[in-house]
Structure formats: structure tokens, C-alpha cells
Amino acid sequence: MKIVMVCLGNIYRSPLAEGIMKAKVPSHFMIDSAGTISMHEGKHPDKRSIKTAANHQIDISKQRSRPINNADFxxxxKIYCMDIDVMADVISKAKNEEQRQKVSLFLESLGDHENAEVPDPYWGDMKEFEEVFQLINRxxxxxxxxxxSNN
Known part of the structure; x- marks a missing residue:
């Protein structure tokens, strides 16, 4: 199974999702993350995301931001998006219906379609980063x- 987690800049939410998911699945799974913008390309995740993950024995410090690209489809x-705007951007890059079917909102996996967005903790403090971590972990x-259950 190959999964990519996507947020806007690939420095807050999707790196956390990548790190958490890698800690939960066998090593033969391919887990990655990307952003819909290239503004932070090549940069490490935000220090607050790194610290929050480290508090849970997950090391995301070596990850590097990258924009999602056509080859990802x-x-x-599966392409999991952290919010509706990110999902709309990702879907707009898909070439066909088969590619569009790979894209979904990350939190829809919890069955909550009304509150299916992972909040961006950018303006928050460490408390918000921890809350986002817990939400992504769930x-x-x-x-x-x-x-x-599918296997």
C-alpha cells in the first residue's frame, strides 16, 4: 500500500500524518507527504511539529517539504488531504476519474463527514499542535x- 498525506505547505499537518502513519504500519508500506504549494520546498517540518512528534517518540526531523506532482497520482x-481546500487543489491536478477516486479527506476515515478538516495549527501554540497530533493519530x-479489514 502506498499512501501520501497532503496539506498546504507540507510543514505542519502532513509531516505529522506521515510520521504517525509510518509508526503504525509495516515497513513495506510506502508513506509520504506533500503540499499543494511549493513555498517551503526542501525545508524541514516546522520546529513545533518536530517537537510534538518527538514528544511521542516519532522522528520527523529528516522529512523535507515537497509539492504534490502528477506522478503522485x-x-x-490513496491520497489523504487535511482540509477541503487542499482536497480541491489536489483533485484539480487529477487527469481522470480513476485518479480523483484516490483522493479523500483524511478525517473522513473517522466517519465524521461534517468535521472532516484537520485544523492548521500555524497560529497556535504547542497546545494546538498537540491537539492536531491527537486528531491525526486517531x-x-x-x-x-x-x-x-480490507485484507
């Missing part, structure tokens, strides 16, 4: 459970 089986648990 061919490589990945989403990753749900995705893993779905993967296990």
Missing part, C-alpha cells in the same frame, strides 16, 4: 483499521 494508492488508527 500514478505512484500512490485518523491514522482508523485508516490502519480499514486497511486491516
Amino acid at each position: 500514478d505512484i500512490f494508492d 485518523g491514522c488508527d482508523a485508516i490502519v483499521q480499514q486497511l486491516n
Whole structure:
């Protein structure tokens, strides 16, 4: 299984999702993250995301931001988006319906379609980063459970 997590800049939410998911699945799974903008390309995740992950024994410090690209639609089986705007941007890059079907809101895995956006913790303090971590952790648990029930 190949999964990519996508947020806007790939320095807050999607790096956390990548790190958390990697900690939960076997190493033969391919887990990555990307952003819909290239503004932070090549940069490490935000220090607050790195610290929050480290508080849970997850190291995301070596990740580097990258924008999502056309090849991702061919490589990945699932493309999970952190919010509706990100999902709209990702879907706009898809070439066909098969590619569009790979794209979904990350938190829809929890079955909550009304509150399916992971909030961007950019303006928050460490408390908000921890809340986002916990939300993403729950989403990753749900995705893993779905993967296990499909196999």
C-alpha cells in the first residue's frame, strides 16, 4: 500500500500524518507527504511539529517539504488531504476519474463527514499542535483499521 498525506505547505499537518502513519504500519508500506504549494520546498517540518512528534517518540526531523506532482497520482494508492481546500487543489491536478477516486479527506476515515478538516495549527501554540497530533493519530488508527479489514 502506498499512501501520501497532503496539506498546504507540507510543514505542519502532513509531516505529522506521515510520521504517525509510518509508526503504525509495516515497513513495506510506502508513506509520504506533500503540499499543494511549493513555498517551503526542501525545508524541514516546522520546529513545533518536530517537537510534538518527538514528544511521542516519532522522528520527523529528516522529512523535507515537497509539492504534490502528477506522478503522485500514478505512484500512490490513496491520497489523504487535511482540509477541503487542499482536497480541491489536489483533485484539480487529477487527469481522470480513476485518479480523483484516490483522493479523500483524511478525517473522513473517522466517519465524521461534517468535521472532516484537520485544523492548521500555524497560529497556535504547542497546545494546538498537540491537539492536531491527537486528531491525526486517531485518523491514522482508523485508516490502519480499514486497511486491516480490507485484507
